[in-house]
Amino acid sequence: MINNKALLAEVATNRFGLGARPGELKEASDDPRSWLISQLEQPQFTPGLPNLDTASKALMAHREAKKQAKAQQKANATAANATKTQAVNKSTKFKNSVNKVFRSLIHDGIHQSIVSEQSFSWRLLEFFSNHFSVSTANRSMVAVAPLLEKEALAPNLFGQFEDMLIAATQHPAMLLYLNNEKSFGPDSRLGRRMGFNENLAREILELHTLGVDGGYNQQDVHELALAITGWSITNPKTSQELDFVFRDPGHQPGARTILGKRYADGDVSQAENILRDLARHPSTAKHVSFKLAQYIVSDSPPDTVVNAMTAKWLATDGNLREVITEMITHDAAWQFDQQKLKTPREFIVSVFRAYGENSLPNNLLINSLTELGQRPFNAGSPAGYSQVANGWDGADALMARIDWSAKISSRIKGDPLKISQQALGSQLTSTTATAIKRAESREQALALLFMSPEFQRR
Secondary structure, eight states: OOOOHHHHHHHHHIIIIIIIOHHHHHHHOHHHHHHTTTTOOOOOOOOTTTOHHHHHHHHHHHHHHHHHHHHHHTTTTTSSSHHHHHHHHHHHHHHHHHHHHHHHHHHHHHHHHHHHHHHHHHHHHHHHHHHHHOOOSSSHHHHHHHHHHIIIIIGGGBBHHHHHHHHHHSSSSHHHHHHGGGGOTTTTTTTSOOOOOHHHHHIIIIIOOOOOOOSHHHHHHHHHHHHHHTTTOTTTOSSSSEEEEEOOOGGGGSSSTTTTTOOOSHHHHHHHHHHHHHHHSSHHHHHEEEEEHHHTTTTSHHHHHHHHHHHHHHHHTBBBHHHHHHHTOOGGGOOOOOOOOOOHHHHHHHHHHHTTOOOOOOHHHHHHHTEEEEEOOSSTTOOOOOOOOGOOOOOHHHHHHEEEEEEEGGGGSSSSHHHHHHGGGGGSHHHHHHHHHHSSHHHHHHHHHHHHHHHHOO
C-alpha cells in the first residue's frame, strides 16, 4: 500500500484516469481517492450533437438518394455520363452526411476525454462502450453505433447495472447490430413469414451478464431469444424517428424458463424482468467486476479486489457507483508499479492530455486511432477490443506507435522535460529523463518520452 500522496496521485491520474494534464498531479495529491470519487458523474457530451432523430433523417435521405440514383441510372442506361454522374454524386452527398454524424460523435467523445477534468468517468464510459460493443458493419450502423454510448450508457453509468443493460439492449444500435429487429417468434403472427435468431440473446448471456462460465446452457439462450422476440425498431419506411419498438405480433407467446426461473407470458416486461434478474445474478456480479478490475487495475487483478467488488454488487443489486467506489477504496488496487499497457486509445488520449491540448482537428483523432488499430466501433466482434497487453504488444503494433509518436511530436509545443515531469511525476525514470535531455531535437525528445516504458504503461 502506498502512503505517499504524491505517488498515489500518479496512480490516480494515470491508471484510473486517462493521464495527467498540466497541474493535475498536484490537484490529485490532496486526496487522490476523493479526487476520483468526485468524478463519478455522468460524462457530458457537447450540446447539440446528432441524436437518433438526426441519424434517422440522414439514413432516410441516403436510402432515398441511392434508390433514385439506381432508378435514374437504369432509366438512362444510354444517357450521357453527366446524367449518371449527377445521380451518383447525389447518393454520395447523403452518404457523406451519414459519415458526418458518425465523425462528429466520435470526435466529441475523444475530445472530451482529452480536455475533461473528470477523465476517470470517461475511462469508465469507454469500458462499458467496449463491454456492450457494436461495430459499424453497414451504413445504418455507421449512423447509430456511437449513439449507444451517448444515449444508453452515459446516462446509466453510475446507476443500477440493470438499467444500463436494458437501455443498451433496447437501443437501435444493439438491435440492428445483432439483427434482433428482425427476430420474431416462430409461433407469432409475424414469425410465420419472417425469421428468428439467437444472436442477441447469446451475447447478453455470454458477454453482457453471466459470462461464458456463468452457469447457463443452450436452452437458456433459446428461451431468452424467444423472450426478446418483437424487440425491434421503428420502420424506416414509415417513420422518421428511429427508436425502440415492441412488436407484439412478432413476440413469441407463452411463459419462459431461464436459469430455472419461470417468467409469465406478457409483453415487453417479460424480457425486462429477465434482464433485471440477470443483472443481479452472482455470476454477472463476478463477471463484470472482474472485467472492470482487469480493465482498470491489472491484467490479472487481485482476487481481493474482485471479491470485494462482487460482494458490493450483490449487496446493492448492481449499483455501479458503489461497485466502482469499492474498487477505488481498496488498497490492492493502488500498486505503484505500472500494471497495464495502454491501448491505442488510452495512449493517444494520454499524449494530448500530457501537454494540455484543447483543440484538435476532427480527422486527426479518428485517423490516429485507425492508424494504431483501434478505430472506434470497429472491433468487428461483440466481444469488443482486447483490454489486456497481449492484444496490443505485437511488433507491428509497437512500430505503428513509434511512427505515430514521431509524426505527432512535430505539432507539439513546449519543453519535453517539463511535459514529462508534469505527466509522470516520479514515474519518470532517470534513463528516460537523460534520453530526453540528450535528444537532438525537441521532436525527438517528445517521441522518446511517448515511447518510454513508463509512458506506454499505466
